[in-house]
Structures are given as structure tokens and as C-alpha cells.
Amino acid sequence: MNLRIVRVLLRKEYLQLFRDKMMLRQMLMLPFIQLLLLSTAATFEVKTANLYLVDRDHSVASRGLVDRLRASGRFRVADASPSMKLADDALLRRSAGMILGIPAGFERDAVRTRSASLQLVFNAEDGALAGVTNSYAQQIIAAYARELGVTFKPMVMETPHIEIRTRGWYNQELDYKDYMVPGILVQLLTLVGTLLTAMNIVREKELGTLEQLNVTPIPRSAFIAAKLIPLWTIALAELSLGLMVARWVFGVPMRGSLVLVFFAACIYLVVALGIGLWISTTVDTQQQAMFISFFLILIYLLMSGLFTPTRSMPEWAQWMAELNPVKHFIWIMRAVLLKGAGLADVARPLAILAASGAVVLTLAVRQYVKTSA
Numbered sequence: 001m002n003l004r005i006v007r008v009l010l011r012k013e014y015l016q017l018f019r020d021k022m023m024l025r026q027m028l029m030l031p032f033i034q035l036l037l038l039s040t041a042a043t044f045e046v047k048t049a050n051l052y053l054v055d056r057d058h059s060v061a062s063r064g065l066v067d068r069l070r071a072s073g074r075f076r077v078a079d080a081s082p083s084m085k086l087a088d089d090a091l092l093r094r095s096a097g098m099i100l101g102i103p104a105g106f107e108r109d110a111v112r113t114r115s116a117s118l119q120l121v122f123n124a125e126d127g128a129l130a131g132v133t134n135s136y137a138q139q140i141i142a143a144y145a146r147e148l149g150v151t152f153k154p155m156v157m158e159t160p161h162i163e164i165r166t167r168g169w170y171n172q173e174l175d176y177k178d179y180m181v182p183g184i185l186v187q188l189l190t191l192v193g194t195l196l197t198a199m200n201i202v203r204e205k206e207l208g209t210l211e212q213l214n215v216t217p218i219p220r221s222a223f224i225a226a227k228l229i230p231l232w233t234i235a236l237a238e239l240s241l242g243l244m245v246a247r248w249v250f251g252v253p254m255r256g257s258l259v260l261v262f263f264a265a266c267i268y269l270v271v272a273l274g275i276g277l278w279i280s281t282t283v284d285t286q287q288q289a290m291f292i293s294f295f296l297i298l299i300y301l302l303m304s305g306l307f308t309p310t311r312s313m314p315e316w317a318q319w320m321a322e323l324n325p326v327k328h329f330i331w332i333m334r335a336v337l338l339k340g341a342g343l344a345d346v347a348r349p350l351a352i353l354a355a356s357g358a359v360v361l362t363l364a365v366r367q368y369v370k371t372s373a
Helices: 003-019 021-041 060-071 084-093 106-112 127-148 176-207 209-214 220-248 258-282 286-302 315-321 325-339 347-372
Strands: 049-055 075-080 098-102 115-117 119-122 151-153
Touching: 003 021, 003 220, 021 176, 021 220, 049 060, 049 084, 060 075, 060 098, 060 106, 060 127, 075 084, 075 127, 084 098, 084 119, 098 127, 106 115, 119 127, 176 220, 176 258, 176 286, 176 325, 220 258, 220 347, 258 286, 258 325, 258 347, 286 325, 325 347
Parallel strands: 049 075, 049 098, 115 151
Antiparallel strands: 098 119
16 A cells, blocks of 8 residues: 555545535534433433322321432422322323322331331333332332331331342442443444445545546555545544543543553444445445444444343344444443453453454455445
8 A cells, every 4th residue: 555645645535524514513513412412311310200199098107208209309299189090090191100009007007017008000101210210219118117117018028137238339329421421422433433434435426536536546445544544533533522521521430541442442443434334335325325324323222232231132132232343342431431441351342343343344345346346
């Protein structure tokens, strides 16, 4: 490869990128808007759940329980009545997400038998949301039961002498942003590396300049390198800015080596750029490139563990997820930033990314040569 030719082509590519104001805004502004919005919106944490109260006891103990739920900040009493039918209607209208049923004789049973019954009904259209809300409610109710020295049913404590203490490592405050922000940074690199690469090369086809370049004595390797290197460097620059936003805006801890993060990003971007190059060889318009890119990126993200753990997928899907480069890079980002993992800890996913990059880029270059000859 003639380095002088590559240098001239790189200068041409950088000038072309920075002259295209729309492309520049797509590369610089949109990813950070997505980072700021998704890092706040993409969470399974329930800030406040609307509660419908069906209190048929109206005792000091029942009011104390409701006060504990309110004081937690997790629950807001949207409405109250002694009718379960009205409560069911509230769930149907979605004005309430949970019903707390306190039967008559609640306080009497708690005092006499040291055991009392409660009813919790959840809107389980969203199973994950209902599960999180149920967990919050049970923790608060269990703490109140310990204060009264009673056992609430159906949360029967078969072994009351066993005390369970929990501790969260690597994210002691259970802040969901610490978990989501590293994954969203990977999503942004994927968009830049795959979508913009495909659209940038296809645009040359639409303008007719690609055919002009193909009839020149410029080596294909030099042309491809000049096309991929600018987006590779821009993606690394965006990762740098994204990490600063993650640290100073969201307070994400960075316990591991940032050098290792960028080393992994360099390898991962070879995969992302190779996929973008492959897409550009199979389509003729930017619209087609955008459609196929979003199709692939959507599958990548859903099967990457970004939003839901891959362990919860069927076994066949877990095997398919092992072929997903996004999954491995997200795992590396979270392990290095949150746990302080070293090179030995992430050697396996790094090796998978390196192998994927070699295979994908080789296939893409061969496909480009075949279709552009």
C-alpha cells in the first residue's frame, strides 16, 4: 500500500466529512443527545408507583403500614375505597399500578396471633415493572412487620431466627445509570462505525464518484483504508467525549484502565466498520443502507445484554448471542469500568472481537472487490 496515496485520500475524506454539515451533526450531536436521554430513560428502576388502597380495617396498624409505603418515596396513594371492584377498575384504567388490600381485623390478628394477612395485586402487563414494584413493597412491608414483631402472610418467614444481610459489590448504591451508561456508549460507537460507514461509501455510489475512483490506479486497499480510518478516529474521539460525560454528568465510576477500554474499542471498531463496509457492497442507495443497518443494529442491541441479561434468553438464543460483537464489548466496558477488570479478565471477549474483526473485514473487502471490479 502506497502511504502517500493513503495520506492524500485521508485528507480528501476528512475535508469531505467536515464540509458536510449534516453528516457532522449526525456524528457529533446526535450520539450525545442519545447518551443523555437514554441513560436517564432506559432504566428498570421504579421511582414512584401509584397505589390504590382498600383498607377495611382503618386501624393504627393499617395506617402505619400505609405511612411506611408513602414515606419510602416509592409509592403514592392514588385513590382509596373499601371496594375491590373500584380498585380493579383503577388497574384497568392504569390510574393505579398496584392494589394494597388490608382486611378487617388486621390489627386484631397482629396483636393476638402475631400473624396477619395482606393482599397485593399488581398490573402485570409489564412483568418486569410488576416484579420490581412487588420487590419494593415486600421489603417495606417486611421491615414494618419486624417493627411490630409479627409475620405478614403470604410472606411467611419459616425460619424467623435467620437474619439475612445483603451487600452489593461494584455498585453499592444500585444506581442503574452505572450499569446502562457503559452499554449505551457501545451503542453509540456501533451507530457511528456501522451506519455512517455504510452511508458514507454508498453516497459515493449515488454521486458517481465511486466509479471514477475505481478507474484510477488507486489501489483498493488504499481506498478502503482511507474510507475507514476517518470514521475510526472520529468514533474514538466520541468515545473520549462520551466517557467524560459518563464520569462528570452521570458519575459513572471508572475503576479499571482507560487504556484497556480504548484498546478494546479499537478492536471492536474494526468489526463495526467491517460490517458497514459489507452493507455498502450489497446496496445501491443510502436509504437501503440505513434500513439494513438499523435492522442489524436492532438485533445486535436486543441480543447483547444491554437492556436484559443474555442468561434469561433461551439456550439457542444464548448461543447466537455469542456471535454478537456488541455483547462482548458491552461486557468488557462494564467489567473494566465498574469492576476494574484487567487484561487477563477480558482476554476471552477480546480474542472473540479480534477474530470477528479479522473475519468480517476480510469478507467485506473481498465482497467489495467482487462487486466493484
